[in-house]
Amino acid sequence: MRLLRALLCLWLLAEAALASRVRTRRELGPGLYEHGVYDAGGSYCQRGDVCCHGRNDGCTVPYHDTLCYCDLFCNRTISDCCPDFWEYCLGIPAPFPKAPGCARAGRNYPTGATYRENCNLCTCGPGGQWQCEDHACLMDGELIDAVNRGNYGWRAANYSQFWGMTLEDGIRYRLGTFRPSPTVMNMNEMHMNMDSNEVLPRHFDAAAKWPGMIHEPLDQGNCAGSWAFSTAAVASDRISIHSMGHMKPALSPQNLLSCDTRNQRGCSGGRLDGAWWYLRRRGVVTDECYPFTSQESQPVAQPCMMHSRSTGRGKRQATARCPNPQTHANEIYQSTPAYRLSSSEKEIMKELLENGPVQAILEVHEDFFMYKSGIYRHTPVAEGKRPKHQRHGTHSVKITGWGEEQLPDGQTQKYWTAANSWGTAWGEGGHFRIARGVNECEVETFVVGVWGRVSMEDMPHK
Numbered sequence: 001m002r003l004l005r006a007l008l009c010l011w012l013l014a015e016a017a018l019a020s021r022v023r024t025r026r027e028l029g030p031g032l033y034e035h036g037v038y039d040a041g042g043s044y045c046q047r048g049d050v051c052c053h054g055r056n057d058g059c060t061v062p063y064h065d066t067l068c069y070c071d072l073f074c075n076r077t078i079s080d081c082c083p084d085f086w087e088y089c090l091g092i093p094a095p096f097p098k099a100p101g102c103a104r105a106g107r108n109y110p111t112g113a114t115y116r117e118n119c120n121l122c123t124c125g126p127g128g129q130w131q132c133e134d135h136a137c138l139m140d141g142e143l144i145d146a147v148n149r150g151n152y153g154w155r156a157a158n159y160s161q162f163w164g165m166t167l168e169d170g171i172r173y174r175l176g177t178f179r180p181s182p183t184v185m186n187m188n189e190m191h192m193n194m195d196s197n198e199v200l201p202r203h204f205d206a207a208a209k210w211p212g213m214i215h216e217p218l219d220q221g222n223c224a225g226s227w228a229f230s231t232a233a234v235a236s237d238r239i240s241i242h243s244m245g246h247m248k249p250a251l252s253p254q255n256l257l258s259c260d261t262r263n264q265r266g267c268s269g270g271r272l273d274g275a276w277w278y279l280r281r282r283g284v285v286t287d288e289c290y291p292f293t294s295q296e297s298q299p300v301a302q303p304c305m306m307h308s309r310s311t312g313r314g315k316r317q318a319t320a321r322c323p324n325p326q327t328h329a330n331e332i333y334q335s336t337p338a339y340r341l342s343s344s345e346k347e348i349m350k351e352l353l354e355n356g357p358v359q360a361i362l363e364v365h366e367d368f369f370m371y372k373s374g375i376y377r378h379t380p381v382a383e384g385k386r387p388k389h390q391r392h393g394t395h396s397v398k399i400t401g402w403g404e405e406q407l408p409d410g411q412t413q414k415y416w417t418a419a420n421s422w423g424t425a426w427g428e429g430g431h432f433r434i435a436r437g438v439n440e441c442e443v444e445t446f447v448v449g450v451w452g453r454v455s456m457e458d459m460p461h462k
């Protein structure tokens with residue numbers, strides 16, 4: 001009898017020890033509900049199709065960063081039951097208030113869940129309501145529709161490369177030319193020798209006059225370095241034209257971005273006069289030799305990887321190999337001093353006709369990013385919206401020609417054709433047309449031309 005009692009005692013002790021050990025282990029799991037962690041949408045037991053009718057440590061489902069239980073034992077502590085344990089396994093309502101969660105497209109999402117709506121992040125708030133950021137987006141469906149419905153003379157499109165960006169980021173990362181300082185603005189204008197009744201053609205396309213010498217539009221990506229891209233683009237064309245096609249270098253914007261650093265800020269913007277100074281005094285190599293690598297994702301300025309030294313008479317020679325190891329041709333190309341043209345439409349046309357593409361600053365407004373085709377004019381489509389939807393910043397582009405179109409009402413609409421640096425998938429093959437003769441978006445305010453520095457000895461002997 002005594003032995004039996006002792007045995008029973010031992011057994012009870014052992015059982016108690018086992019239970020406490022198990023409970024201790026299970027109670028290590030955080031009291032998720034007590035700590036405010038709910039998962040409103042949680043169909044854990046149901047999804048795993050588990051409901052164990054005893055105490056079963058194996059009856060668990062991954063839950064947040066821990067595990068929850070679908071066995072009867074969990075019902076004693078509540079803290080480690082899966083959210084749907086009561087409903088799915090016991091068929092009774094859960095003994096705690098259900099977090100409301102947020103509904104979207106027929107699904108319920110837990111508090112703290114997020115999704116992106118174009119450029120805005122939406123978060124499921126504690127009250128069961130989605131709370132969305134309120135940025136102006138670079139691509140705005142309403143504005144695209146408004147432009148296309150209105151009679152503005154151009155069409156708008158939704159660009160996937162801009163989708164999800166804020167307008168502010170578009171202004172910050174897709175432009176990148178500092179407005180010329182008053183001293184530079186007051187630079188003497190160079191006047192073309194023009195007869196007041198000189199007749200210029202109604203249409204002009206530099207690529208038709210100089211075939212094979214006008215380079216394709218560039219792509220600056222999310223690098224606010226249009227100062228370097230437009231300068232390299234104009235200089236490339238002009239060197240090709242002035243060497244009569246003996247040299248057709250596509251000059252390297254990266255060379256300017258990384259090496260022309262005096263008062264310049266690389267992919268955070270730069271000045272046109274500084275770019276031309278560098279091109280004249282230091283020169284740059286080709287894009288093949290020094291390819292474009294800068295991105296906004298690499299905010300640290302990249303070190304300059306090309307250097308040159310004087311070889312006399314202002315000419316220079318590279319003292320470094322091409323950063324692109326596949327290319328050996330590291331000739332340095334230079335320009336003569338750049339000159340500012342007058343803002344007269346006719347003089348700009350004459351310069352283009354005689355000497356090739358010119359560089360122009362352009363004040364870019366919110367609707368320009370959506371330009372697809374036609375003759376651009378800044379539209380008032382964003383005027384009904386709050387001020388943050390109406391933003392602008394300074395850019396620079398390469399003007400390559402002009403033309404005119406007859407409007408249905410019989411009026412003539414004159415335009416410039418220009419190359420942008422947002423890739424060839426944007427606009428009309430990377431180009432755009434913009435109203436001419438009315439200083440639209442300041443396109444006629446600051447126009448620059450330059451001569452490639454070309455002499456007979458530069459010409460390869462054939």
Ligand SMILES: *[C@@H]1O[C@H](CO)[C@@H](O)[C@H](O)[C@H]1NC(C)=O
Pocket residue numbers: 072075076095
């Ligand atoms: C589980 O919990 C609920 C609510 O607290 C209770 O009504 C029910 O009796 C419990 N079931 C078991 C098997 O312990």
Ligand SMILES: *[C@@H]1O[C@H](CO)[C@@H](O)[C@H](O)[C@H]1NC(C)=O
Pocket residue numbers: 139140141158159160161163
């Ligand atoms: C614009 O394009 C993106 C992807 O390229 C697409 O997800 C989005 O729904 C489009 N928006 C509109 C308003 O067409």
